Amino acid sequence: MPEFVAQTLNGLTLAGIIFLVSSGFTLVFGVMRVTNLSHGAVYLLGGYIGYSVIGATHNFFYGLAAAAVAMAVFGLLLERTLITWLGRSEMSELLATLGLIYVIDDVALAIWGGSPLTINLPGILGESSTLPIDGIVYPNGRIFILGVAIIVALALYYLLRRTRVGAIIRAGVDDREMVSALGINVRRVFSLVFALGALLAGFAGVLGGTVLGLYTGGDSDILLFALAVVIVGGLGSYEGAILGSIVIGLVDNYGTAYFPAVAYSILFIPVVAILLVRPQGLFGKANT
């Protein structure tokens, strides 16, 4: 039983990281209809940048902030250049961002090398404490990640549901033409959402670097998680990203713990089940 509780907590920690990545991915798709396949590569690049900044400043939080800001700027540039040049062609954007993965991965390989890196958490976050349930000893860092993910989820929820910008973003998901017809600068909203998605991915890269490590191919692993999340939750839905992340995080972690030979494939079970019953995902709308 303690083992199961620990695995559940591990699953939820993973879900937190997956959520940070997939919420950006799904928001960008929802508002802009852009499938940014390089989202996983942005996550990895953020992690690497965080690693270097932490190495230079010896401060974990500087690394976290640097990765988030750097990736937000990167996302903004990407949106203003490549995505704008491609002008609203869903498949072209998908293919161009596929090409971008090879570029980012290769550049990261050139700078940070091929051996896996791990980011260490500072001070008390790097230690473990005994939980009140069954006396489990559990790393503080993972609880920290879970807490951060929950805070980000609430903040995003507030942004989307309680602010004017959020109202515009939600309206953009539903009917982009109508939003621009109302005189709202949709271009600025697009840039904002794209930068926000990249920021979250870079942020997640540093947090993920402490638990999952940073390694070549780590980007496609996290991308698969994000894709599984949007299939389960529904492409473009924020609520779907939350629920999907929890499902995928738990399923993957139980799979790795109890069925290591087929862990990666067990992810496919919720995906197939959803596709058969509700192809548009739990919170998705038909025709997207």
Added chain:
Amino acid sequence: MTGGGGEASAAGLPAGGPGVPASRRAALTLLVLQRSRPLTGPVAGLAVAVLLILLLQGNGFTSTLILDMLVYAIAAMSLDFLGGYAGLISLGQAGFLGVGAYGVAIAEAHFYSPWAAVGIGLGVVLALGLVLGIVAVRVKGISFVIITLAMGQVLWGLAYQWVGLSEGDNGISVSVLPSIGPLDLNNGLTLRMTVLAVFAVVALLLVTFTRSPFGLSLRGLRSNEARLAALGYRTGLHRYVAWVIAVFFTGVAGVLYVFVNQLISPTTMDFSANGLFVMMVVLGGLGSIWGPALGAVVIVLFQQELSIYVSRWQTLMGLTLIAVVLLSPGGFWGLVRAIGRRRDAVITRLQGGPGDGRAAAGRRPAGSAPPPAGESADGAGPADGAGPADGAGPADGAGPAGEAGLDGSPLASGAGQPGTEEGRAP
């Protein structure tokens, strides 16, 4: 020049030579162009075939390189059949190549005879295609890409993690190849010729499929599925069949892959490999079958040749894909097509017919100003009724394919795709 007869307007052409009337020179050019039109494809194909047979005689690096290209080309062409015609771009293709290859390798490791192993490999990939197709073709567009990507990653995960079956990271080697009578694949030359033959058969089959009523209805459902469904086509079934065909032929490529390389490991089917197949198709030209074969040649050259000289070849490869998507959505084959269209334009211009003032205007010296819109290559249609260079003529395109270019092509900007050309027909 206005309203002049044939002779009079011919004066508008550049003087041919002292003794040769310009009109005869034009007629000769026309004859050559028209006669060469139906021959270009077969002659080029034959030339490439002869060249490949000659190059594959040796046992050296060139042969290995060409074998790689041929195997990848089979998978890339299959993917194009699904992506370029049915509009379903799969990012899980390397997974199915891996299934074919692992099927053979695992069966041989369990002491099945090589021929039985081939049967098992193809059987497994076919069965998997039939089952996964039920899930995959429920969605299209971006969702289809995402789901096939997930499938590909899961197949990779099995190869990587299920060590008991797949030997994990080390992969499985295959040392004994099938043989029957004089056809012994353990002989290098026989193997190379067999790969070439299988490539030719698959390519011709796929081209035949695309020109069949089935292929035309695939293009139709890509551009306007609702209309095709209203006409009574079972569009879901069409997509399913296209999917199964593409998966099966990719499995065939996988079987050849394991025989050529004598080793299959998870890296053959990782995310990067899946992306490479899509890259081959897009670089070569979506919806052209031969283009992706060309794309396979380019990508293999990137991997095997360029990587020797440039350490950051992957960056270059990614940038190439981005550049093609941005600048030339028709890919390399789009450029080949453009040459074909140019010839058609010249034919139409020369055929313009005497006594027609507008045609005479179009007869200005070669290279100046494109012909008037009404006479553009495909629209006017040459007198002999032959279609655009790809052979799918407007005549058989009267059905669904006639609308193929209007909307919904895989790349929305899709210049240079078959649909776009025919869509312009009045």
